[in-house]
Amino acid sequence: MTTQSEQAPRPRRAPPEPQPEGVPELCDVEQHLLTPAAPAIGRVVESRVCTKSSKAAGFVRHIAIDISGTDLAGRFRAGQSFGVIPPGLTDKGKSHKLRLYSIASPTRGEDGQGHVLATTVKRTIDEHWDDHTLLLGVASNFLCDLQIGDEVTITGPAGKRFVLPKDPALHDYIFFATGTGIAPFRSMLLELLEGPDGPCPSGVTLVMGAPYATDLLYHDELTALSEKHPNFTYLTAISRERQDDVDRRLYVQGRLETHTEHFQPVLSSERTLVYVCGIAGMELGVFKGLAALLDPEGLAQYLRGEPELLADTSAWERKMIPRALRPTKRVMLEVY
Ligand SMILES: Cc1cc2nc3c(=O)[nH]c(=O)nc-3n(C[C@H](O)[C@H](O)[C@H](O)COP(=O)(O)OP(=O)(O)OC[C@H]3O[C@@H](n4cnc5c(N)ncnc54)[C@H](O)[C@@H]3O)c2cc1C
Structure with a gap:
């Protein structure tokens, strides 16, 4: 028989990592009101x-x-x-x-x-x-x-994490979507811009990725929203054909390059939250795009890790997320 003091010590949970300024208080949600046993x-x-x-x-x-x-x-x-x-x-x-x-x-x-x-x-x-x-x-x-x-x-x-903040006006938003990853962003955009109490004044940028321009989902609806609301910027990224405005193919993170003047000040603001939804793996490209645009202090607002690793994006692999490459609480991920 072993006494408690003889047993191997239980591995301790790592203490919570210090978070940057601007971490949102997310809205309260209910979950599992209908279960598989009682649908x-x-x-x-x-x-x-x-x-x-x-x-x-x-x-x-x-x-x-x-x-x-x-x-x-x-x-x-x-x-x-x-x-x-x-x-x-x-x-x-x-x-x-x-x-x-x-x-x-x-x-x-x-x-x-x-x-x-x-x-x-x-x-x-x-x-x-x-x-x-x-x-x-x-x-x-x-x-x-x-x-x-x-x-x-x-x-x-x-789901309780991929939601908007309790007070949405306290933040600005960058949404990266591929494919059906647009679904929660349609939901959030209609919530932020077309709510019964009038549009939220926050800045909102959506980058929607698709293989061909004809695959863009809700394109007419999103275009109409961006024309109606000057605080909403709608950008597309087409990966298998040349985009007219840049004459090249783009993944979503490519928009961080083509629109540096737009993204740099937004990403440098403590108000900004980054949401990524869609094809599993897209988050790695988005993180590399952020690393290319931001200095180490700026990147630390969104991603934490060993300084040598953060400095060398060529070594990054998807399996490093979320342990070696740790998104902060200003980043919401839903990839599947
Ligand atoms: C949080 C979250 C949100 C999501 N939101 C959406 C959404 O808004 N829209 C959406 O379309 N999807 C969404 N999904 C994905 C969705 O849940 C399903 O996974 C997706 O629709 C596929 O389900 P399915 O039953 O049609 O396919 P399944 O029958 O479950 O098959 C899934 C995969 O398994 C492979 N597979 C299964 N059996 C075999 C076999 N014998 N041989 C070879 N391959 C096999 C298939 O190729 C296929 O790719 C979401 C997932 C998550 C986790």
Whole structure:
């Protein structure tokens, strides 16, 4: 028998790292009001393609679901996700697990009352590993196939970190999105700019990345918002064809280079928060872009790590996030 004093000491949790000025107090959220054990039924009220004709493979739909009468109604916040439990069984005879989808609607929902939420779904289309036959992702294709009036089993809301601050006017925002990563930013932009109490005066910059210009999601809606609100800057980054304004291909972080005069003062301000949502791996490119633009003190507002590592971005790998490359609390990441 070993006494407590003889046992190996438990590894201590690292003390919380000192954070820069300007860390936000995030808004209060509720979570898991609907669980997989006790989900609810929503009903599709809208389903439309939210790309123009696409050169790249991939179909993305804006799907709105009436959740009135459920515990989710009026109780989600901009930036949160909800769960979808697809019907049917897996090939092992078990119920399908839930998949998360970002809410693309502001807190007041699509209907102004939080009773209709929308999301932005990309059909997952792939090949099976073993026999190379066509694989259609279960939940995304289920959602995209739904017709108006069809039922969806839902859970949520989920997420407490990828949300806006309690007092949004205390901060300015830089949003980096790729693909369906635009969903929570549509939600936040409508919350910040089109709320019932009038537009929030904060500066908001969105960089939306897509392979081809025809793949840009909600492009007309976002363009209209930027024309209406001078405090909202909407930039696109097209990675597989030349962008007219710069005559080259761009990933989202490329906009930090082409618009240095815009980003440098914004990133140097203590008010600024950086949000990144979309394809897993994009955060590394964004961090490298920040490192190229900012001096060590400026970078430390967003990213911490050993000085030698921070100074040599060529050594950076995605697996270094979040231990060796540690985003500060002024950075919100949601990549999948
Ligand atoms: C916080 C969060 C928010 C999200 N928000 C959104 C959103 O707003 N919009 C959105 O479209 N997605 C979103 N997602 C992703 C979403 O949850 C699903 O992961 C996505 O839709 C794919 O689910 P699926 O059921 O269609 O695919 P699945 O059936 O789960 O397949 C997933 C992947 O596994 C691979 N796979 C599975 N089985 C095999 C096999 N036998 N052989 C080869 N490959 C296989 C497939 O290629 C596929 O890429 C989010 C994820 C998270 C974590």
